[in-house]
Amino acid sequence: MSTASSPTPVLQARGLVKRYGHVTAIDGADFDLLPGEVLAVIGDNGAGKTSLIKALTGALTPDAGEIRLGGEPITFNGPQSARAHGIETVYQDLAVAASMDIASNMFLGRELRRPGVLGSVLRMLDKKRMREEAAEHMADLKIGLRSLTQAVETLSGGQRQAVAVARAVAWARSVVVMDEPTAALGVKESGQVLDLIRRVRDKGMPVVLISHNMPHVFEIADRIHVHRLGRRAAVIKPSDYSMAEVVAIMTGALAVDEAGGTVVADSEAAKAAGVQAT
């Protein structure tokens, strides 16, 4: 899909495969994330979006295929190695520790230690600094929480999601990946997350956004990766297509041809969806 003139993708994949027993969750998927863009990944339930981004963030090991970071082939040896490369992820199920407080979750897996012997020999945590920095991040992102020493399980679903988003944004160096970050959010909170995504992009950091919310996708995405049956069905610019056409591509009624036009792949379905080839 990328032509010779386009810049080196920040994160790229070719021919990824992941099987769970008889289920092929990723079936030869390609992926390209360009510098500084917001790339939306859309697809039906079970299309394999989560599996794809898990492979891209080290959370699962693909059975086959290649991943490139900044043009260089790379093998992630667990989520920690993707994180070490500056890739941060908001997972669909949030991956928070429910009984632990917000600041502890924010620093989970990369706790700060006290300076000097206390930290190096006694391994003592710098709880105060972690609380302060967590507070700064939450304030920075205008996330409304009453207390940072509150256990995450006492938060509303939306607040929990906000914490997970804030954690990823705070730590990301090269890529932020969000798997349905607005799924549990109200209109106002979704708007805040979209704003946040814009601000991250404005800092020059690319964002991968998985979403089922077409208006959100059309509002914020620079490009849309349509995922279908475990692989990439098309990559398009939202300005070139209508929402109905994109949905038709997602469901397989339309397909995108080499020139970027659409062809009817399933005439019955296309008729039902009220779309036609361009």
Add this chain to the structure above:
Amino acid sequence: MTATTTPPSTPPSASSPYADLKAPTTARRLLTAPTTGPLAALLLACVFFSLTTDQFLTGGNFSLIIQQVMVVGTLAIGQTLIILTAGIDLSCGAVMAFGSIVIARMAAEGSLPPLAAIALGLVVCGGFGLLNGLLVQKIPLPPFIVTLGMLNVAFALTHIYSQEQTVTNLPGPLTALGQTFPLGYTDVTYGSLVTIALFLLLAYALSNTGWGRHVYALGNSPEAARLNGIRTSRLTIGVYTVAGVLYGIAALLLISRTGVGDPQAGQTDNLDSITAVVLGGTSLFGGRGSVLGTFIGVLIVGVFRNGLQLMGVASIYQTLITGVLVILAVTVDQISRKKAR
């Protein structure tokens, strides 16, 4: 792990919108702490026994209680670690018994110098813990089943190796921890100090180090812990191994207290240690609780047994009352967990 990195990109702001950014006040923390309930129960029990018996409220009696609970207390520290990861260890008492026979026989028969025998005992017990951890993590198998099997293995090995004989004539260093020193109006064993030191050490490790936080995160959700870059496999195996080494220390304390290597020892200690952990407010579902709570739980068990004994209640009723206490504590855990969801 990476302890020196900090999140980038936010300028430090002087004022924070979070009212209680500072740690909550000590008073508030004490009132809301999960150990408050167990502590209240302990104090009530102490008041009750002080009023009903003359001997309860004496320094000598408290020293005795500590001595009576130090072995189970040390086992309960390891048990707490494992339960915090949402596991359970039924093998702790049997592993300790095997460790104590290994130490006692090796030293008594002169095959090894006393200190080397002790070291071997710690390694053997740590090895059982490691094996438990590997089976739980790598196969993987449910902790209940693994440790139930290991309970039988260790129990059988104890009886095979000891040939059902109590090992006597132990060299001095093996019972050194049973010696006492005067403190105030009473005498305290060095072993009690070891137990208390271990409680403090693990309390510190759990609440003040990254390792401790990872243990809690693992108990909350192994998958979430993994996605946050925690090496959950290594952590789980490590927790079971540390618990095993603690059982080895308990074996030494056991020998120092009884002065012999007894193959019959420790048979109910697995359930007693679980009782102490649960009474101390640690959740059997993992991820919440503390060794401080377990310390209180151990004391509750000790105070009840001691107090009831002083009141002349038969030992079988003590067991009955402890059983009721455990069911009460688990019920409280379950109800509070439902509320939290």
